[in-house]
Amino acid sequence: MQPQRICIIGVGLIGGSFALGLRKAGYSGEIVGAGRGVENLEKAVALGVVNRYETDLSKAVEGAGLVFLAVPMGAMRQVLATIRPALDSDAIITDAGSVKGSFVADAEAVLDDLSRVVPGHPIAGTENSGVQAAFATLYENRKVILTPLPQTASGAVDCVRSLWQMTGAEVECLTPAHHDRVLAATSHLPHVLAFSLVDTLATLQESEEVFRYAASGFHDFTRIASSDPVMWRDICLSNRLALLEMLDRLSGDLAAMRELIDAGDAGAIESIFRRAKQARDEHVQWGRKHS
Amino acid sequence: MQPQRICIIGVGLIGGSFALGLRKAGYSGEIVGAGRGVENLEKAVALGVVNRYETDLSKAVEGAGLVFLAVPMGAMRQVLATIRPALDSDAIITDAGSVKGSFVADAEAVLDDLSRVVPGHPIAGTENSGVQAAFATLYENRKVILTPLPQTASGAVDCVRSLWQMTGAEVECLTPAHHDRVLAATSHLPHVLAFSLVDTLATLQESEEVFRYAASGFHDFTRIASSDPVMWRDICLSNRLALLEMLDRLSGDLAAMRELIDAGDAGAIESIFRRAKQARDEHVQWGRKHS
Numbered sequence: 037m038q039p040q041r042i043c044i045i046g047v048g049l050i051g052g053s054f055a056l057g058l059r060k061a062g063y064s065g066e067i068v069g070a071g072r073g074v075e076n077l078e079k080a081v082a083l084g085v086v087n088r089y090e091t092d093l094s095k096a097v098e099g100a101g102l103v104f105l106a107v108p109m110g111a112m113r114q115v116l117a118t119i120r121p122a123l124d125s126d127a128i129i130t131d132a133g134s135v136k137g138s139f140v141a142d143a144e145a146v147l148d149d150l151s152r153v154v155p156g157h158p159i160a161g162t163e164n165s166g167v168q169a170a171f172a173t174l175y176e177n178r179k180v181i182l183t184p185l186p187q188t189a190s191g192a193v194d195c196v197r198s199l200w201q202m203t204g205a206e207v208e209c210l211t212p213a214h215h216d217r218v219l220a221a222t223s224h225l226p227h228v229l230a231f232s233l234v235d236t237l238a239t240l241q242e243s244e245e246v247f248r249y250a251a252s253g254f255h256d257f258t259r260i261a262s263s264d265p266v267m268w269r270d271i272c273l274s275n276r277l278a279l280l281e282m283l284d285r286l287s288g289d290l291a292a293m294r295e296l297i298d299a300g301d302a303g304a305i306e307s308i309f310r311r312a313k314q315a316r317d318e319h320v321q322w323g324r325k326h327s
Numbered sequence: 328m329q330p331q332r333i334c335i336i337g338v339g340l341i342g343g344s345f346a347l348g349l350r351k352a353g354y355s356g357e358i359v360g361a362g363r364g365v366e367n368l369e370k371a372v373a374l375g376v377v378n379r380y381e382t383d384l385s386k387a388v389e390g391a392g393l394v395f396l397a398v399p400m401g402a403m404r405q406v407l408a409t410i411r412p413a414l415d416s417d418a419i420i421t422d423a424g425s426v427k428g429s430f431v432a433d434a435e436a437v438l439d440d441l442s443r444v445v446p447g448h449p450i451a452g453t454e455n456s457g458v459q460a461a462f463a464t465l466y467e468n469r470k471v472i473l474t475p476l477p478q479t480a481s482g483a484v485d486c487v488r489s490l491w492q493m494t495g496a497e498v499e500c501l502t503p504a505h506h507d508r509v510l511a512a513t514s515h516l517p518h519v520l521a522f523s524l525v526d527t528l529a530t531l532q533e534s535e536e537v538f539r540y541a542a543s544g545f546h547d548f549t550r551i552a553s554s555d556p557v558m559w560r561d562i563c564l565s566n567r568l569a570l571l572e573m574l575d576r577l578s579g580d581l582a583a584m585r586e587l588i589d590a591g592d593a594g595a596i597e598s599i600f601r602r603a604k605q606a607r608d609e610h611v612q613w614g615r616k617h618s
Contacts, residue, residue: 221537222542228584233516237606238603246512253554261604265601269593289527293519297519308522312523315552319538
């Protein structure tokens with residue numbers, strides 16, 4: 037049931053680690069890399085991440101039983117349109133995009149048959165990018181969410197699930213809409229906040245001193261503002277509605293907090309901080325227990 | 328010039344690490360601990376953090392050449408009023424509070440003579456508390472900001488500076504107002520944001536799933552929401568005006584970002600994210616070079 041050839045489009049941290057994880061688990065088929073940067077692809081061959089690479093996407097997918105798309109959300113539709121004529125009729129298509137609704141829309145717009153499309157999203161990553169950042173254990177004990185469509189064949193889901201499980205991931209299924217709402221809350225909103233906070237501070241008159249006296253808490257809090265701006269621009273636009281809903285909720289809560297601070301309402305402030313600390317501490321314990 | 332006896336009121340992470348850092352550097356005088364929790368104070372003696380403890384603050388400060396206040400901002404005024412009659416006439420008073428304007432106001436309200444008052448703030452800490460969390464190297468290569476008043480004697484500043492330097496800290500001086508503005512931006516605002524975000528998510532209908540699918544970026548971003556709710560309530564109220572100014576700036580920038588996402592303005596979103604990433608990356612490099 038394992039595909040004899042896998043094509044990975046976008047051999048960076050995510051796509052490269054998928055390939056390395058499969059190899060480590062004993063996958064013996066051919067892995068073909070593709071994507072725009074020849075230098076990165078040559079490195080991918082040199083590092084043993086892929087067996088060979090193609091710069092022409094149509095050639096890359098030829099004969100592949102599975103095509104893994106690890107490109108920015110904004111490039112998905114164009115890539116799907118480019119590879120469509122060259123795809124094997126039974127090729128399974130999966131992706132690693134952070135927003136599932138927009139990938140589904142792209143697939144619906146470009147492909148006639150969605151029975152072999154298995155949208156996916158690994159909840160894993162680091163702030164580094166490029167194939168040199170890839171490593172075989174990135175997905176170990178990490179969650180991967182698959183969002184199969186009503187049309188998706190169960191055999192296709194099983195194939196993608198078992199490949200992810202080979203890399204050590206825990207696979208779960210959600211609907212695309214549910215996935216996008218949860219990720220808007222837990223990932224997309226925090227990224228927007230971190231980018232916005234750093235930008236607000238960077239444009240203060242005394243920005244140099246602000247950063248000079250920043251403590252380790254600030255470092256942790258703003259780490260995700262070092263993420264790739266293009267990738268996150270695409271994610272924000274691809275998950276616009278769910279993200280705006282979460283942003284509006286937070287803005288409302290922040291406005292209420294502002295009034296409490298202005299009014300000096302110590303009791304109300306403390307009870308919100310206490311509730312948040314409790315939720316955070318429970319969540320961390322949960323994470324420790326399960327990772 | 329070193330005081331023969333130091334009294335530390337509040338022997339937790341901050342006060343305890345100050346004592347341990349001084350001991351490690353060879354301070355040979357007596358260190359007396361005080362504060363409300365007898366259990367904690369007994370631990371402090373058992374761990375060798377202080378030589379002895381007093382539960383009566385007046386007795387604790389008797390004969391001390393330096394009194395170090397490491398209590399919540401909201402307790403400062405009461406503690407100063409309690410110890411005032413028992414203070415040696417030449418005792419230096421310093422503190423470790425996160426807001427300097429309110430400590431100065433407390434000192435002005437309680438003490439007749441401010442010439443031996445040296446407000447201070449170590450930019451260091453961990454999410455742990457209590458004397459068992461204290462360690463001798465907490466302040467090594469960390470910044471300590473002193474905010475002496477026009478009335479403060481230079482000898483008092485020199486004494487406090489040299490003690491902090493013994494613990495390995497880098498000491499710098501700012502005005503209280505400048506300190507509070509910078510810290511509002513870099514520390515108090517991020518804490519309010521982290522508490523608010525976690526609380527917003529915890530009150531979502533699907534909060535359990537939200538936390539379940541949270542990745543490491545979310546862990547980093549929300550770590551400071553595990554901080555002590557009472558301490559942070561006090562800080563927010565003590566630095567109300569500067570904090571509200573920063574909160575309003577951020578809220579304005581978030582509202583603008585909301586409109587850009589709603590309008591799908593990819594170029595403007597990308598340029599803000601890019602500017603933020605650049606500021607964060609420069610800041611981190613700076614931190615690495617200097618720590």
